Amino acid sequence: MKHDLILRVVAKLLIPFILLFGLYVQFHGDFGPGGGFQAGVILAAAVIFYALIFGLADARNVVPEPLVESMMAIGVLVYAGVGVAGLLLGGNYLDYFVLGRDPIAGQHRGIFWVEVGVAITVSGVMLKVFYMFAGRGKVDQ
Amino acid sequence: MAATVVVLARNRNLFAVIVLSGAYSFLMATVLMAMDAVDVSMTEASVGAGISTVLFLSALFLCDSEEARPLHRPWMPLAVAVAVVGLLVYGTWGLPEFSDPNAPIHKHVAPRYLNEMKNEVDVPNVVTAVLASYRGYDTLGEVTVVFTAGAGVLALLRRRRKDRR
Numbered sequence: 438m439k440h441d442l443i444l445r446v447v448a449k450l451l452i453p454f455i456l457l458f459g460l461y462v463q464f465h466g467d468f469g470p471g472g473g474f475q476a477g478v479i480l481a482a483a484v485i486f487y488a489l490i491f492g493l494a495d496a497r498n499v500v501p502e503p504l505v506e507s508m509m510a511i512g513v514l515v516y517a518g519v520g521v522a523g524l525l526l527g528g529n530y531l532d533y534f535v536l537g538r539d540p541i542a543g544q545h546r547g548i549f550w551v552e553v554g555v556a557i558t559v560s561g562v563m564l565k566v567f568y569m570f571a572g573r574g575k576v577d578q
Numbered sequence: 579m580a581a582t583v584v585v586l587a588r589n590r591n592l593f594a595v596i597v598l599s600g601a602y603s604f605l606m607a608t609v610l611m612a613m614d615a616v617d618v619s620m621t622e623a624s625v626g627a628g629i630s631t632v633l634f635l636s637a638l639f640l641c642d643s644e645e646a647r648p649l650h651r652p653w654m655p656l657a658v659a660v661a662v663v664g665l666l667v668y669g670t671w672g673l674p675e676f677s678d679p680n681a682p683i684h685k686h687v688a689p690r691y692l693n694e695m696k697n698e699v700d701v702p703n704v705v706t707a708v709l710a711s712y713r714g715y716d717t718l719g720e721v722t723v724v725f726t727a728g729a730g731v732l733a734l735l736r737r738r739r740k741d742r743r
Contacts, residue, residue: 462620467701470616472709478624485632506732513725516718531714544699548710551717558721562728563629569735570636 441490448490455483463556467548473555480556481563493571505564512558519550579605590645596634603627613676617705 463476488496520531528535533547582602589595603626610619674681691708699707709717 466706467703469703470620470705472617472706475617475620475624478621478629482624482628482632485629489632509725509728513721516721520714520718531718533711533714540698541700544711545701547714548699548701548706551710551714552706555717555721558725558728562724565728566731567629567633567636569731570633570640573640573735 444490448486452483452487455479455486459483463552466552467545473552474559476552477556477559477561478563481560481567484560484564485567488567488571493568497568500564502565502568505561505568508557508561509565510558512554512556512561515554515557516551517554519547519554523547579609590647592638592643592645593635595645596631596638599634600627600631603630617703 459476459479462471462479463473466472466476484496484500487499519533519536523532523535524530526535531547533544534540535543536546537543579602582598582605586595586598586602589598603622606626607619607623610616610622678684691704691712695701695704695707699711701707701711
């Protein structure tokens with residue numbers, strides 16, 4: 438599909454908006470539908486779209502494989518780290534009340550970072566699975 | 579939806595099956611939307627219709643696009659499926675009506691979440707509050723499951739590659 442002009446132009450037009458929508462779903466998850474899981478999937482879908490149109494090698498240049506692999510673990514660590522931060526500040530594990538000036542601010546901060554962790558892990562895993570499947574054909578040949 | 583399922587079951591061209599299952603996921607997302615489960619509907623549309631369709635297609639790229647004819651007539655699996663459907667339908671008779679305010683699920687912890695959430699968490703979307711705050715442990719478990727699944731796929735597919743070389 439590398440020389441298909443229409444697909445390339447449309448993809449270039451659409452991908453920024455897909456990424457923007459992913460960020461919107463991520464940070465607007467407190468107010469409307471959405472959250473870390475959906476945002477992670479949408480962000481991964483944008484990169485997969487890029488890989489489908491421009492080829493796997495280009496996508497690997499944009500989002501390199503070591504980054505994707507470490508994203509899988511970083512997300513879980515961010516999530517668990519929020520819990521540990523609560524412990525260090527004198528609360529229970531995953532207790533957000535101690536994270537901010539007052540309990541409500543602490544809750545907001547806790548939810549924000551937890552959702553960031555979810556999004557990082559989910560998009561990392563989705564991308565990695567796609568890279569794995571899409572890269573297999575070339576190895577077998 | 580029923581028509582999609584029938585065509586899905588009868589079709590032997592895997593490409594058509596994948597596209598149809600994507601369409602089925604979109605229909606499912608609409609149904610969830612109609613039941614006011616917007617967050618779930620969004621997940622179904624992005625994961626079910628988006629990512630898994632792409633993953634199926636990339637798997638299809640590695641194998642034959644026509645499904646092989648089964649060796650036996652599928653009477654036994656059909657009987658099992660019909661029996662399970664019968665059991666499930668029988669089970670739904672015991673459930674309360676859809677959106678019945680007196681259903682046990684609305685009496686347990688849901689009122690507390692809905693009433694106290696404003697003072698405790700103060701996030702407009704209750705789903706997010708329950709998911710990330712009240713049920714934080716469960717979500718941590720879910721993220722770990724996603725991570726483990728990814729690590730499992732990584733371990734499986736990568737080892738095979740080294741053996742080939």
